[in-house]
Amino acid sequence: MESTVRRTRRSYVRPAADTPSGSLELSAIDRDVGLRHMVRSLHVFRHWHEAGRLRGEEGSRSPASVVREALGKALVDYYTFAGRLVDGPQGPASARVECTGDGAWFVEAIAACSLEDVACLDHHPLAIPAEDLLPDAAPGVHPLDIPLMMQVTEFTCGGFVVGLSSSHTLTDGLGAGQFIIAVGDYARGLPKPRVSPIWARELVPSPPKLHLPQPPPDPPTFNFxxxxxxxxxxxxxxxxxxxxxxxxxxxxxxxxxxxxxxxxxxxxxxxxxxxxxxxxxxxxxxxxxxxxxxxxxxxxxxxxxxxxxxxxxxxxxxxxxxxxxxxxxxxxxxxxxxxxxxxxxxxxxxxxxxxxxxxxxxxxxxxxxLGFLEADFGxxxxxxxxxxxxxxxxxxxxxxxxxxxxxxxxxxxxxxxxxxxxxxxxxxxxxxx
CATH class of the missing domain: 3.30.559.10 (Chloramphenicol acetyltransferase-like domain)
Incomplete structure (x- = not known):
């Protein structure tokens, strides 16, 4: 099926309040160069008109607007996601986070079909290309330097899909799940996330330098x-x-x-x-x-x-x-x-x-x-x-x-x-x- 997704708005979402500035050191695991990539996923929500629990004025708001506002609030707690990853003197192996407050990249989109028309994105190959449901590139930033990008695509049936792209350098799966749950907490009107984040990279051991085999100059790729x-x-x-x-x-x-x-x-x-x-x-x-x-x-x-x-x-x-x-x-x-x-x-x-x-x-x-199935935006x-x-x-x-x-x-x-x-x-x- 030819893609019917149209992106309607692109912008940075900055923290909704002032956040700390400066540099933060990453842990020995964070700095592993093999983690310098984006983890991408599609989160499918069906029939929000029928299943909606928002009331009054909130009930008429679109998922994209609710998630966008909640994201800004969550970025106050998780302000590192609004910063930028910067290589250190030894390149990616000495990367750090600059807490700039520049924001996460957020895209709003609409699809001219229902989720049922595309089998609720339950089959491979997907009836809509994954690239159309994920945020496109943010301007002026190297794709691997921005910790978080998100797209909310609304379907004619009232369902929506959150396309998430997050840096593995900054967080593992449990951490990404904790963050997306926090966005849901704010979206449902909670005054703060149920779990408060801590940076605490000093908790992770920093072992003496171990032998690190160099990747081959031309690593093999496979058509899996x-x-x-x-x-x-x-x-x-x-x-x-x-x-x-x-x-x-x-x-x-x-x-x-x-x-x-x-x-x-x-x-x-x-x-x-x-x-x-x-x-x-x-x-x-x-x-x-x-x-x-x-x-x-x-x-x-x-x-x-x-x-x-x-x-x-x-x-x-x-x-x-x-x-x-x-x-x-x-x-x-x-x-x-x-x-x-x-x-x-x-x-x-x-x-x-x-x-x-x-x-x-x-x-x-x-x-x-990981917590992704617990994320509830209302x-x-x-x-x-x-x-x-x-x-x-x-x-x-x-x-x-x-x-x-x-x-x-x-x-x-x-x-x-x-x-x-x-x-x-x-x-x-x-x-x-």
Whole structure:
């Protein structure tokens, strides 16, 4: 379907009140050059006329105007999002935040169709190009120097889509979710966010310089294809029962999902040597490992994750049942605290965050608990949130919640090239058999 989106207004949204100025230093994780990219996502809200909870004068306001005003209020608390990222003497590896108050880039748009006309953006390829639902470039600023860009597109049915583009240098997924919830809090008339943000980058360890492999001068890129698969709760619970029966231990839906997609990818690659190694990397929240108790880290919105890696022989991953691969995943999760402590002390030989420059691991991220589904601008929570994976040098799998009213676990993958897609599709399909 040809795009029917028309952008009607573009501007910077500045903080609604005075904010601090000056420079803020980023943490050792923030400054990882592999994080110097924008994380993009589409947040789909259906039937706001019918589901609206705003009353009186507020009830007649459009989503774009409500979100715009709330964003200005949230930028007072999260004033770093209204600043600019600036490279230091060593380039991106020494970047900092200049608190300029210049504002976040905000775009308003309308679509000449209903969300139902475009299947509520629930299929790939999307019936409307993602680029039309995301904010276009802000003038006069390098795209990677502006921490936050947002577009609100209103549809004829009364639904709307928030296209979000945020800098991974400034925040991880949990931090981005915390911020968008704060915008929703203001949109619904709360006097302040339910969670107050803290900068506190000093909480994150700054280990001695570890060996950092240099990225290749001409890093390979791949034409990874999209595949979206929904795992039913029945299928997930079946694997959980098998794991419990064989080990006496419980496992999570994440464990099952990541084990299945890693095994399916490994089998589909059909590596000729069963002793060749395959690697899985998933990103674990490390806030509870900061050198303060959990309450001390509440409100922290910087990067605080650890890349948990697991390497095994391809033959072992292929031969095991899914419950067996779950055991491998859980063993890796149990090493998180010890490995984070070793990284913090500078005891590791290589920087674990340098995985960005390797193309052989499968990278998995879980979006279900980031808070995006709790963001309510006054018309209820989104029906679904669609992350957009666009890093052509990294095979990725993103675990999300399926659009309502569906249940289960959705895996959005961009990790296989065309020649391996038929086998990968069949391997993922076999989960329900």
């Amino acid at each position: 294809r999209y595949l979206i698969v929904d795992l039913s709760f029945d299928g997930v619970n079946r694997v959980k029962s098998q794991f419990l029966a064989s080990t006496g231990q419980r496992c999570s839906s994440f464990d099952v999902a990541v084990a299945k997609v890693w095994q399916a990818r490994t089998r589909s690659l059909r590596l000729p040597d069963p002793s060749s190694c395959v690697t899985l990397c998933f990103f674990a929240n490390a806030r509870h490992l900061l050198p303060k108790d959990g309450a001390g880290a509440a409100g922290f919105y910087g990067n605080c994750f650890y890349p948990v890696t697991l390497t095994a022989e391809s033959g072992a991953v292929e031969r095991a049942d899914v419950a067996g691969v779950v055991g491998m995943v859980r063993d890796a999760k149990e090493r998180l605290a010890a490995e984070f402590a070793r990284w913090a002390a500078g005891e590791l030989e290589d920087d674990p965050y340098a995985l960005w420059w390797r193309h052989e691991p499968l990278f998995v991220s879980d979006w279900r608990q 018309w209820g929570a989104p029906s679904h949130v669609a992350p957009l994976a666009t890093l052509r040098f990294m095979p990725v799998a993103l675990i999300v919640t399926p659009p309502k009213p569906r249940t289960g676990v959705r895996i959005t993958t961009q990790c296989m090239e065309e020649e391996h897609m038929p086998a990968f599709r069949e391997e993922m399909k076999a989960f329900e058999e």
